[in-house]
Amino acid sequence: QVQVVESGGGLVQPGGSLRLSCRVTGSFVRIAAVHWFRQPPGKQREFVAGITKHGTTSHGTKNYADSAKGRFAISSDSAEKEVYLEMNSLTPEDTAFYYCNVGVLDTSGGGYEYWGQGTQVTVSS
DSSP: OEEEEEEOOEEEOTTOOEEEEEEEEESOSEEEEEEEEEEOTTSOOEEEEEEEOOSSSOOOEEEEOTTTTTTEEEEEOTTSSEEEEEEOSOOGGGOEEEEEEEEEEOTTSOEEEEEOOOEEEEEOO
8 A cells, every 4th residue: 555645735925935745655666756746726637747767776857847847846855755846936826736646666566656635735925
């Protein structure tokens, strides 16, 4: 069983910053990919940023949505059990529920995908 928990959301003024965290716990061999998505009010869920690992020693490939490039940065801790999304220069358009999607590999080599419950980010003055 794998658990994915997001945290770090909240209310921030335009131009401010927040750091979201995605913590992965449970039974798995390694994380293959972590992606952040968001769902603005009344809109569909959209990709924000992600890290895709290529093997056990790779630092991974990072990719960002156009709306996040230059403002957001995705990173992971040394144990690679927690992934962060540093968000800067926030605007009201960044207001959304932010979700973490995690792909893991188990001992049999199978791949599984898990979603967290999400964390609310509100950008408002």
